[in-house]
Amino acid sequence: MRTQNGESVLARAVRIFEAFTPEESALTVSDIARCTGLHVATASRLVAELVTYGFLARDADRRVRIGVRLWELATRASPTLSLRNAAMPFMEGLHDIVGHHVQLGVLDGDDVLTVERLTAPGAVVNYARIAGRIQVHASSSGLVLLAHGPADLRERVLDTSLHRYTPNTPATAARLRAELAEVRRQGYAYCPGYIHLDALAVAAPVRDARGEVVAALAVIVPNEAGAISLVPVVRTAARGISRALGNDRSPSLIE
Incomplete structure (x- = not known):
């Protein structure tokens, strides 16, 4: 009608x-x-x-x-339902370690869509919300998803005006290209103060049974030097989710 x-x-x-x-x-x-x-x-x-x-x-x-x-x-028919179910045990374990924010993001259009999130009272500032969107170039999850996403998406994002949230945000095409190359090389994104100067994010890719990156697992913690110690913990949790989704290949073959 x-x-x-x-x-x-x-x-x-x-x-x-x-x-x-x-x-x-x-x-x-x-x-x-x-x-x-x-x-x-x-x-x-x-x-x-x-x-x-x-x-x-x-x-x-x-x-x-x-x-x-x-x-x-929406929840009953959500394509992310199996992803969230597979991720939750690993997110809960990771949250016990970091005590701040743990979240799961997927690519939707040119944005990161947060599909699950765990937090705690008094946790560091975090702009992400469940069912909320964040621009891909500024967030740790976005950098992981963009680095492993379609080439035409990367070129489209690189060709747009990139919002600078803080002085640390990769808001030029040259800087963003370098960031994406580093994410692909090292297997994770490390983002100190990219969206808020007080917060630091670490994200790692989650892969399905075919080895495709379908999500990014991220933690948001205070922007302190010791946060680098969380990288192996986040990567291990992301690999655990990947195995739960049917990806049992060696990390050396997929990262």
Whole structure:
């Protein structure tokens, strides 16, 4: 079914879902209308229908949130479900060691999508959130995924204006090329202060049964010199996840 301007009702519903962000997880109907460009009456009608099916939910103050039903369906059919199930025991063990943040990221478009994350009270600053996105050139997971990803993706990213989060961010094409080459050579990404000067990240590749890099396992800890000791721990955990996914080849053959 299409509206008078040719846009389908489904397309409008998608625009409503996309209005919600990690920072704006609860919106009024007026907020939704403003974010989507829909007339308030149209937004109100569609929101009411989506609430009926459980895809959206209303708070006591009438603000709207993503509904549990949508989360249920998305989780049930998620292509990352087996990856997350395989990774969790290793992430929990790694988290016991680092005591800060441990997260699992996959490549989605030109971004890193965080699909799982463990943290702790008082942990160092970390901008990553579950179902949140980070630019590939600045994060440790992004560098791992970009280094092992399609060549056309690398060239596309290298050809864009790269955001500089801190003075340490690899925000030039020459610097980023060198970083990616180093990640491929050494088998991990080591990123002191790339997104926040107080935080340091280490990431290693996770491979499937075919040897393809399908995810990156990362830790985010305080930006201190001793963090280099975490590299072998992160790499070991990433290899453990890879074995759980069916990759039992020797690390010397795949890194």
